[in-house]
Amino acid sequence: MPLRADVEVGHTLLAPLQAYFTHRETRQYTAFTDCSLLPLEISMEKRGVFVLAEGDLLQRRSVLDNQKPDWMFCSSLQMEARSVGHTLLTVSVNVHQQYLETSAIFAAYEPLKAVNPVEMALVTWKAAKEIVFEGGPWPWVLEPSRFFSELTVEHKDKIEVIQIRLPTQRKVNQYVYRAVCLELGEQIPISSRRSTVLELAVFDGQQRKFDNFSSLVLQWKSSNRSLAHFSDGRAMRMVLKDDGRGQTRLHGHQLLEVHQIKGTVRVEVSFVKYRTGGGPQAASGLFTSVEFLLVEDVMVLPDNVTVYNHPAVKELFSLVEGSGYFLVNSSKEGIVNVRYLEADGAIEVTPLQPGFLSLGIHDSCLASLAPVAAHVRVSDMHEVEVDLSEKAEIGRSIMATVRVLGFQRLPLQSKYFKYMKLQLQAASPIVTLVQVEEVGEYSQLHTLHAVAVGQTTLVATAWDKMGRKITSAPRKIEVMSEGGPQPQSIVHFSVTNRSVAEVSCLGHITAKAVGTATIQATIQVVSEDTGRVTVFSQDQVELEVIPLKAVRIHVPSTRLITGTEMPVFVVGLNNMLTPFSFGNANPELSFQWSVSKRDVLELLPRHRKVSIQLLAQNNVAMVVYTRAAGRTSIRVKVQCLNASAGQFEGNVTELSDEIQVLVFEKLFVFSPSFSTEQILMSTNSQLRLYTNREGAAFVSFQILQCYPNSSVLEEHDQGLLRAGPVTGIAALEVTSLELFGVNQTIVTSIQVAPISYIRINVSPQIYTTGGVSLAAFPLGMSLLITVEFYNSIGEKFHAQHAQLHLSVN
Template sequence: MLVIERAVWGVLLMSSLITLSKSTKLNVPKLLLPLSTRVPVNITLTAQRGCYKWVSFKPETVRVYPLSALSPPALLPLSSCSQQCLVSALSSPQAVPLRTVVQAQDPVTGHILRCDVIINRIESIQVVTTIRQLFTNDPPLQLSVRAFDSEGNTFSCLAGLKFNWRLAKESDAIQAVRFVRHHDAGYAPPPHILSLEDAGQWGESVLLYGIHSGSALIKVSFLHPEHKHVEAASVTLFVIDRLHLSPVGDTYLLQGSTIRYTLWKTEQEGETEVTLSEEGYSLVVDGYKGRMYDHDIISVEQDTATVTALKLGHATLTVTHNNLPPQITSQLPRTSVYVVNPSYMTLSIKEEEDRWVLETGRQYYLTVRIHDNKGHVVHLSQNVVIVVEETEGLVTLESLSDPACHLLQTIMKGKTLIQALLYSIVSEDGECWPVIPPIRVQQEVEIYKPLTLQPSVIVFPWQPHNKLYQHNIQVEGGSGSVTWEVSDREIATVTVKGVVIAGKRRGHAEIRVSDSKNILHKVVGKVMVVRPARLQLIPQRGDCRVGDSIDIPFALWGIQDPPNTCSQNSNLFSETHNLQCGESLLEDRNLVLVTDCSQLCLHIHTEPAGIFTHMSGSLSPGAGFCGGVRMGALSRGHAVVTITVEIEGCNISETTTLVAYSPLKSLVSEVLLSVGSSHEVIFEGGPQPWALAPLRFFSDVEVQPEGGVTVEVLSPAKAMPARYAYQVTCTAVGEQWLVFRCGNTPGPLNEILTVEESRVQVACGVPAGLSLSLLSSPSSPSSVHYSCTQPHYPCGLLSVSSTRDATLQLSVFDQKGVQFDNFTSCSVRWTSSDPGVLSLSPQFTMKVDDRLTQTGYKLHAWQVLQAHGQTGTVTVNATLTCPEMLTAPVSQCVNLRLVDDVQWTRHSVTLFNHPKVTENLTLIHGSGRFHAHLQDNQLASINQENSNVIQVSPLQTGSSVLMAHDLCLTSDPAVASFLVSDIKDFQIDFISNIEVRHSAVVRVRVLDSNNQPFLHHYLLLMNLMLIPSSSIISVEDMGPVDKYSVGFRVTGLTVGVVSFHLSAVDGHGFVISSSHKNVQVYPPFSLQPHKLTLAVGSVRQVKWEGGPHPQYGVKFSMSDSSIAVVTEIGLVRGVAVGVVKLRAAPQTQNKEASLIFLQDEVEVEVFNLTAVRIQAPLVTLSVGTEVCPSHAHYCCLHPCFCCQERFG
């Protein structure tokens, strides 16, 4: 099976090779080679593809040599297989033409390629060239020889044959052209041409240059005599200079103006001016030569090539040459000249591309153009008079020889006008041709200051994982509207407002800013994103007060990446990129100062902690620094601050020392002393000595002016650290300033002088007034938040407790009302007007001590007064005597009223939680100065209308304690329980049974959260309503019944059972209802019969109807039981003759209810029976019938009364 597959693949491969070989062709199917006895003529045959063995059918005439595929190819052995071969035609004595075949056979496929080869004699030659006209200094022109046999067939190759190329003697070609070798001209010819030229001979192809204008006849012939029968071939070439006239294009002139033309020749070295007369050229007007005529439009001066416009019209100027035929001279430059009238003028500034927005301090060339009525620009010669007028902001520095060009300079910012006028044209003979009317042009110009950038260079630090930097560039100058452009957006971008944003790649880019009104006005800045390399802290101040802050600016230097480094093209934030930092790596690198590093990723460490802390935010860049941190002073002390810039791969750190101190202050701002007394003045805080430079610390104290006081420095043991204590003693009356200073002189750690100053005024005075006040007990709550108002008039009235001792406090003041800090050099005497009520302490010792006042600690004298449980008013007097007093001693008295402790008139208070509720509470006894408050002030608001009436309004439900403090006494507060409550329940007292058309009173109470009734005036706010379920009863509001109740009158209208409930509205507007109560309305209670007559000893039944239901029974009673008696069931029995009243009252089953119902009564008459008369309807009866007597009449002794009883 495998053998079969290989055979199939072999057949397929062979088939493919055969197909490819059959499609292969030779580069030349037929060759015509010249017969040469001296030199064999060679040509190369090449197959398109494949490898072949080459064979010549007549090797004696034509030989084939296999060639390699190298360049240049090399000869191979004759039996070799190759893609190309060399065919060489040999000389032969046989007659020509000779014919043979060169065959190529593929040794694999057997495919054959053949080429017919003919060898014949050359009969004629021809010179072949692409053009016959060439310009001087153009690339060389190639001339080739083409050979033909007798039948005009072209020979395939002339390689190896020598030719004689020459210039005809009858022409000036020696001056027009010259031959040049291929190698000298920089061309690579075929090898046989190169070998002939190296030997000083020429082959079938030559090169020649055109060097001068003219014509040249080139001839060529065979050099060997065997081809002497072949006539020479020739070709005529024309050489022309590459010329052009200046100015180029059509020219428009004003009548009387001139223009000078220049003829330029283009050469390899550049352009050179051609002198017309010297090089045979001339400038003529088409249509005539020589002398001009009056009707001519222009005239030409040949020596200077100057054209003068004579009259309106059109003429054509042409360049001619004496040695060139007409067909060649027609290709020389020509131009048209138009003589026109001026129509209007235009202005332009070439530097600004006709944008009329200029910059101050610059020079501009103003071009004035004159146009004809068709808009063509007129050439202006020097005899055209144009005036440019100077305007504000512009100065004409120079009007050049060209009247169209004027040099201007801008001198100031603003808007101005440029004005130009065409007045006249002056001819060479001085004749003036005025332009009537003069042509004028105006152009408005805006002038601005040049654009500048601040800063012009921005350097950002590269931080791949941090917030991108932004920095604002200020643009100064210009029109105010600019456009921004960045050369590399990966490095930085810029917004329309000039905010430069760092990109995500290191490198540098240009920021180009253009004025929107003139994009040619530009300024270029630079933005760089560099790798941080070095950090330097630049603290200007090393210490500050606690609570203040110190700014630590720092400068950051970055390293520019070398150009074309991998970091520029690699991943933007490659984690494996190895950053380098530190000064040791900066030897061969340029450091640049970073502009803005305010967003650096910093780590700030302080040692020890707690003295300084890093405050949020960062410093904005400034002069000499790119950012910084702000450290806030928390407490006194020295701290070492380390700032580290964290970047990938390494960290850069710098340290500095900071000191925090408390503000320098004195404990008192002024001191008032009596002569002979002293006071300690203490200063604390201020700058402290530096640990590394303690000798730079200084402190001193000074009295200004000197005299009046003495100052003694207290030992450090008497002063705390960071305190400076001085003993000041008054020696004479007067005022001085005690000035204290301390600080550190400038040094390496603190470049700014740190010094603080504090002043204390020391006054030595004479006491002029006293003040007596009560000293509150420290345990008294009133002394904590409130104080008793002291009287400000002599012998003012103060209240004290009649059961506790009181302490009077003495303060001394000068004539200005300033309190003395020390008056121990003076003596004090105390007296009481009624020692039996209030007496001085038995020890009679006065104490002195400093107490805190609104102006600081002041010296006070204390005197204890003893109360004896009696009320009344006592006057206490204090007299002060000082040695320096020249007048009478100073005294002060105070009236003390002894009172009982304060109390509430009510010991408990309950408020209904309603916004309209306000309760007035009254305090009794005490001093009259009170402060009331709740322990829980969220329950109610308190308003103290006067000294003893407290107004309370509820806020929310709850219970608390209401306290009242006596501000002038040290007694315990008056306490009352306090409750704010919503409606909890109802208490309804009522009669459950009501006789119809009668009324009963329903008494209602509303209960609080403690099940206690609210006062009746709160019930008026509750909108109480008694609501029946039907119209059996009617309800009428009766108003308050007692202190806690309100009543409703309920009247029974019809007999029946009805329910009712009570509704109320609480303080939140919600309706609250009671449970339902039942009431029975019963019919009237009555007895039957209404009058009862019975005989003595007889018994009769009394009936009743009506009353409540169910009933327990009816209670009967007789007014006189000796006449008649009644049983419990209403049986009446006569006992004796007489008349009595029988009363009956129903009873309910509720035995607990002590309710009284209505009763009824009947009259009972008891008589003696005297006769009985039966009245019947019949007296005769039939046997067997029955009849019942209908009535029986009882006759008694009463003359007008007879009883009757019905039977049956």
């Protein structure tokens, strides 16, 4: 139910929305008084004509913040017109398995203004002038036949105006009139803001100026006292002035007081009588008059701007209001070229070199206290900046903003981006980027759509006028699964059955009894402007509390090389029963580990490297260290310390499991003795190689094409290896050209393989008196956690590309 469907570009438009309830029996409609919390979906047929006044259309948070009820409607949207045109706005809502939508057409137009002449036209008697207006509303797309235009003339007896039929080649929103001068007249511009002192001189019949006419009684009159008036029409101050040739004459001064309203006023001065009786007979009807045009003081737009230093840039400063007759001065020379475009009422500035200056605009016709100033800073490109949310939910879109900063980190306007070849790129295809047609005043906008879960970085690049490439700092973004955490949000947890489990405000679940319950989580976003709480996303999971039926030993691999390490831990019968499910049970469980052949492998405590020896009931995980070739078994026994707690099914007190592990020797050539090393990389990873001859010799790297699957390396750039998504082996040749004429060559293999398991290391090491291990970490201690990656036989990766998730119970 739009109140007004068109608006000037740059202004906002209220799009009201009314929702109704339908009575099932009577089928009558009842209007809602407030429907501002409806989760509206907004779409526009043409992008770029309108945007939401308070944010982006793609973010539901912005839509909800924009909705406001009123006594005439239950919700509304504030839209800002960005460009000329019209668009079909569709608002839809999907609630309670019902889909509702409504549409309306909205239009934006340029403001109506005079383009020729801009302020004033001067013609001789009976001469004509074509007056051109441009802008204003266009014919309405639904009812173009009802469109009309109207022109009003202030003095119809002095000017005859005829509308000219528009030629087909002219603009659609351009209106041309022919004005013919019927009577002589002239308008003198004066300020409508400040009162003006009018000066009077009196002449005789031979056009000789009187030296003194103080004996005359003169009457001052204003044709429109609402625009300007005289406090005393007969009180005039006589002022002595030099005529420039040494002779002084008296002039009459009268103050014309204005009311800060623009318009046209005629001032008349007439002879009434002599101040002393008995004087000569004066001719009747002696008077003079002049017409004044009351105008606003001149303004320059913009008055403070940073101009990009590029020879193709031409910055225009518009001179608004004023008399139309100006003098333009520059405070410094050599920084910009200044050209005054009198016909357009504008100043054109072309940058020459970086610097700061001021443009002074003086109105030649108006009495002004000081010239109007416009401050101009010419700046090179110094920095490119990318701004976006660090997290995105898969399947959703967010907005990425790119800005270019100049001197003192002042942003450069987006209209200069076309001279910079500004680009935004993502490091991986887990996100897609589409540049939005509409841009911010100082920013380039891109729609980022999250395609796959993972992490990547965004980098923006630009080139200055010298061809120098400037790159932004990489911005990380994490794509999370649906319902994942959101920045600046509150996650609220709840449980449907508190007799089965409880959940804390941090999402920590405590199982209380066997049964099922539903854990619900909602992401609530608080608007910074209104403080309104909005549910951004919500999800729920089914929780089942069960007794432990059996345990299994989880091992990433059962075939390992000697001299490697591998983590092992206890799980339930399926993958859902992880150590998080029972590792911190209350009452506690006891875990006892054993190995059949200690000379083949050894079970070590999880945190032995930092001198922490956990109690037996806490050893849900251990570390396997392979010593020699052979076959051995690993066994774990889990005991319930309180059988009445019902933690094990069947009220048993012990569960156990056993697995077989094969340890074999790693292949190496021992005769003759030499060192061989294979580089191990994961898929889609990269590795920078360094040698001990860097800087002392010319070192080059080459991928040998002797292997059928040498394409596992996508590219290499003098020491930087990049592995692709294909696994396999390639050969790398490293050559060192020594300055003294000797060449050294090393050929090594590069294997690209998938990651089989990871191992966590904790540091720093804790030192105690007597070397006694502690049973727990000291409270307040800071831990450094490092992660190592291994393949299927326990070889450690030199380079990897994997997404890590760290969670605690």
